[in-house]
Amino acid sequence: MPQNYQHILALEFAIKEINENSQILPNVSLGFHIYDSYLNPKLAYRAALQLISPKNRFVPNYKCNIQDNLKAVLEGIHSDSSQHIPDLLNIYKFPQLLYGPAPVMMDNNQVLSFYNMVPNETHQYLGILQLLLHFKWTWIGFFAVVGGNLEWFMQKMLPVFSHHGICFAFMYALSNLGTYDYRKDDVKWFAELYEKIMASTANVVLFKGHIRCMMVFTGLIRLVQIKHMMQITNSKVWILSAQMELKIYSKKKDWNVQIFHGALSVAVHSRELHGFQQFLKVRKPSNAEEDGFISDFWANIFGCVFPNSALGNVNQDNCSGDETLEDLPVFEMSMTGHSYSIYNAIYTVAYALHAMQSSKVRGKLRRERRKLENPQAWQLHHFLRHISFNNSAGDQISFNQNGELIAGFDVINWVTFPNQSFVQFKVGNINPQFPSNQALSIVEEFVMWHSQFNQVQPLSVCSETCNPGYRKKLKEGEPFCCYDCIPCPEGTISDHADLADCSQCLMSHFPNKNQNYCIPKIITFLSYEEPLGTGFLFAILSLSLITALVMGIFMKHHNTPIVKANNRTLTYILLISLLFCFLCALLFMGKPKQAMCLLRQTVFGIIFSIAVSSLLAKTITVVLAFMATKPGSRMRKWVGKTLSISIVLSCSLTQACICIIWLVSCPPFPDIDMYSMTEVVLECNDASPAMFYCVLGYLGFLAIASFTVAFFARKLPDSFNEAKFITFSMLVFCMVWLSFVPAYLSIKGKYMVAVEIFSVLTSSAGLLGCIFLPKCYIIVLRSELNNRGQLIWKNQ
Template sequence: MIGGIVTHAGLISTSEKTFTEQPLPAELEDLVVVPKNFQNILALVFGIKEINENPQVLPNLTLGFCIYDSYNNAKRTYHATMLLLSALERLIPNYNCNLQNNLLAVIGGLDSQISLHVATILDIYKLPQIIYGSAPVMNDKTPGLTFYQMVPQEVLQNMGILSLLLHFRWTWIGMLIMDDENGERFVQTVFPYFSKKHVCFAFIEKIPKFRLISEFSGMFKHAAKIYDQMMGGKVNALVVYGDSYSLVLLRWFKYLPNIEKVTANPKGIVWIMTAQVELTSLVYQKDWDAEIFNGALALTTHSNDLPGFKPFLESRNPSSMKADGFIKDFWQHAFGCAFLDQVLGNEDEKVCTGEEKLESLPGTFFEMSMTGHSYSIYNAVYALAHALHAMSSLKLKERAMAGRGWLKLQNQGSWQLYHFLGGVSFNNSAGNKVSFDQSGSLVAGFDVINWIVSPNRSFHRVKVGSVDPQAPPDQALRINKEVIIWHSWFNQTQPLSLCTESCRPGTNKQLQEGKPFCCYNCNQCPEGKISEHEDTDDCHTCPEKKYPNENQDFCIPKIITFLSYTEPLGLSLAFFVLSLSLLTALVIGIFMKHHNTPIVIANNRDLTYGLLVSLLLCFLCVFLFIGQPQKVTCLLRQTTFGIIFSVAVSCVLAKTITVVLAFMATKPGSKIRKWLGKRLASSIVLSCSFIQTGICTVWLAMNPSFPDIDIHSVAGEIVMECNEGSVTMFSCVLGYMGFLSVASFTVAFFARELPDSFNEAKFITFSMLVFCSVWLSFVPTYLSTKGKYMVAVEIFSILASSAGLLGCNFFPKCYIILLKPELNNREHLIRRKE
């Protein structure tokens, strides 16, 4: 015989053979029934009926059953458990002489605490209990009680809920839990787990335990507080960890604004129900609107429809179930009528015909499809049958070998059934495999069910996904969100449940002080950094060869740049180089054509040609700076520029000194005349140039320039450049050239007032003034620019300073040679100012 302990909800004690009807105890008179749970009894009856009619399972054995009601009360639970262990209809502890009604196991009630009460007694007799509700909370004082659970391990359910929240990006949630140890355990388990995955709790409230109807009024103030938290904030997703009666209380929320003062307006909520929660109604709630739960998502133990169960339900009525002593109670509560033998003289009371149809009842009151709890009971019956079959087969073998009788099995076999349950593995009539893991939990996954509740009181469950226990945690959830029906409040768009709208890519999160980590501000990423995903904690820099786009949400490959002939800047500079080079060559041609004229002779022809050639080379060396940097061009560009410019400035310095010495030599008795001549000028040019050549030689020998790339200076560009190798040597080259320029400028400045009618020192002064101005402005400009524009600044300085030397020194002379030839005579040159 299989015993059943159920919770008061229309599940009243009965047996297939006998039953007794006793008045309720005084303390339970106000307790109301939940007719929907009558299906749990029918599932047990259906399972046992199938087994007894199947010769393949338990041949030559017949299963019976006896069901007692716990009335959700510890005292009555202990009493019912003792009745299961005693003779029928008589409570005599430890006495049961009916060997045909041998108790093998007990299928526990919905409430975990009831299962714990039952287990404390069954443990004495070593009888197994299969529970189909949530597992009781054990503590150090709890004895080593044995259970088998017809639900998967709770950790899988927790993982499924978290996966559901993350899938829909519901990170700001509320939670309702049972006001008992199970609820506390659930919070302690999931709180750190959910927080680690960035799910925050706006509030956690306790659902009062199922109470008597007379105590409801005291709970409304607490319910009003929960209502305001649910409806008044940004929370749109609410996790409910409850029992089968939780929604009986939550259904009051629809009508709470009419009972208690609330501040929040009603809105849609996505209810996320755990496996134990059922949408049920008390008798007085039969016609209540349950639309508040429309669109809820519930996790239920994986199940399929059982063939034959719906016809079995349809065949049940008071007329066909003479032995069922409590179907009449269910019938009267479900259909709101009374049988003739129970009518108390009220003429207005509806009389039950017994022909009422179960399918006409609202889905929240009674379902024709099997609920999750009923499915678990059905599987529990079959699990016990298969375990008993395995045990009896073993006993038959032992009897054949030892000659022992079947009586021994009856007297001593029950306590061994627990161990056989652990090895049970079979496929039920729906095709689902039933087996237990090492902890005694069902090896199965969860289905994700969408509750569809219509205003006309219809209630449908639609499977929209599953949680696979065999898959990796991040892939366990499979869901088809396209078929989900959301609450009408959301207008069939996926709801959001966020404390803060997601930070778009290109921004990062900044936590709000004093609030949970799900509440934050969104700040733009700093310059040069990006964030590619929403809700990024920190921005990061791009790889070296990439740079942020304008929105700072992804990296773009940098383009390779250098001062090229194909771009306008490079082409313009090349044009100026050619123009100035041709102009210099023209000046050289003019001077060579008028080689023997006084103005050419008077200005030291050798120095003049040396200066013009060096200026021509200065212009042409610019071509070393334009184009893609190569090893040869990098080696030559700065050294060539430094040496040629030093030659040019040295020529200017030599010309200036020659002018000064020539004037001083005209004084009577001057000994300076012997210093005049080509040797002095050549010595000045060679010595000054040699020093610069030495500096460049040391530079090339120690740390020469080389081709390099700069990926940091210019955003979005990889600049191909010549690395100068040694900044110190580059500074020395420029510094020495500056020294020569200052020296030339100083000497020319003091000689500018010499009395010649054509005083070259004036022009040298102007040319060196331009030269020094250009190179003094070059230094800050060069240091403040980046990339290819640094090269352009140096080229411009070379061209401008060279053009200044060319223009200031030679354009006046060309003017006289070409346009004023009458001035190009010796008399004019030696004429002094009066």
């Protein structure tokens, strides 16, 4: 195959450079033997035995006579059946250099003479993982050939992939596909498998196998398409492991490799070597007579025969010898990863031999100088372990403590053409020495995808991305990559895509409408500067001024009958308490402070209790006065200022005691509400809602008592009877505060304070308007009615 022949040419190119360089191994020439196992474990094992047999005789271990001064063995281990070869050669301590990725189940610590020219397979799959994460492919398929390290992948790498959010839509493993004879007619099983793979919703397939798998796999696909008339319209992004290369036979022109167009492979790192392409261009049978492979390769790759070939086909043209490898579309002129590893392996052995021969021998080792003139293979290990040099391409070559080359991988994009040729483009690299999040470097613009994807990066996910504001809900019975997207619960957010859980905002923030980010809360309280506060301030001052004006009118007409009627002292007490009721609303405005929080509810409760108890005293006085006019009534002794003042004081002191208990047991305090609103609300915490409702309930009790007494006294004969006005005012008062309770409980923040201010002003204004406006009307506008004669006339 063309790629395999390039490996041979890379080996020959390295040997040629070393032998022509007088600075490396002077007066010493390197030679080599090539054994082709034809991917047959038996032949590979026999070749290993041949290495430890005398020349021209297959007698292993005969007098420990190893043929041809063997110093090192360059190996390509492609299957688990050939992994016993290193164990065999390790008995003789031959340095063994592996030019391809070693199956990870091989324990390099046990094979002490083993040197891997590429990083181990763990780094390879961690690089593939970074590739998947980079393109956000979380829903992939896995197709593998059962080999020695499949079990390792399932045990070691599968949990790592799952931990990083990679799910597998399918996982298929076949008995060694590399040994399958694709010329058999019965490929039905493969047809069914191939159909399942291509019909999967996963657009990315990780293909794990060894070198021959790709060749056989491609041939089986072609047979499926021909014999089963299967036309697969779907395309996949194939990710190939480093053990695999896209290979085709030169004679199989009808094979279709288009399904691998746009494939990505993690390949052994390589760089172009100076002079290598020129070496390939001039390669011809006429100038490479020592090459025992070139004639067969030439005839096979160009489809011709040499005139002196006894096996030539008469239907084929003769080989002119002027053909060049550059003309072959199936021959890769650029240095491949495996060829680059072979080149570096040859130089590694050469530099180690050079270091060993150049070492200074002192003391006891001087007696061994003669032995060093013909060094043994086992003596080379010390120098190999410490080897470090830069090759002609500028790459540093050295091994770590496990005998693995310190290097990385190339990310290769495979582009195929209708003539079954292909080109590999390096689009990135993987450096295992870097942190995992920096190990992959890739240029997405250089990646060419399959035409079915319209040159747009394909998606490979089980479920669509959950946008911010939503969270993932796993589907029952499905892998964790398959989920539904549901909105975040109220009060929570998700600020990234595909989050499993929504989170709470900080206390100083709140979720936006779409619940995809947090908004800083604004510190707020009912201030005088805002429109609502300004409106309340205007209302408070206006009502206070009206109350003062009413008080002035009453004081000016102090001795008029309408003022003197119904207990003039209680009237002044009521007006003064109403004035303070309006002014106490100011305690609810502004930034909450300790003194404000202590005073506002208690002052409100005591002042309102004085106002309501004044009305209660008025109505009781009126009732007692009429009861005292009846002959023989004993109520006369109760009528007077003493009773009314006692009622006001007792009722007010009871409220004051409730407030004192509140202040002593659990006083209100300034607080910050960071949860109830979309703002940080500065407020007064009542500390004890029970005490607040006790204050409010006591006011309600006084209002109901006053309303009841006034209701029964409303029809008593008196021109200036206030009972009917008190009844109406108490009705307004009760309606306002009954409406206040549900409104207060349902509103948060500064609007809760606004409701309380509104209730204070409305109830106070109701008392002022219902009781004093009719009297002011008579005093100011109908003064003729405000006289004793009118009072007597009406009584008659």
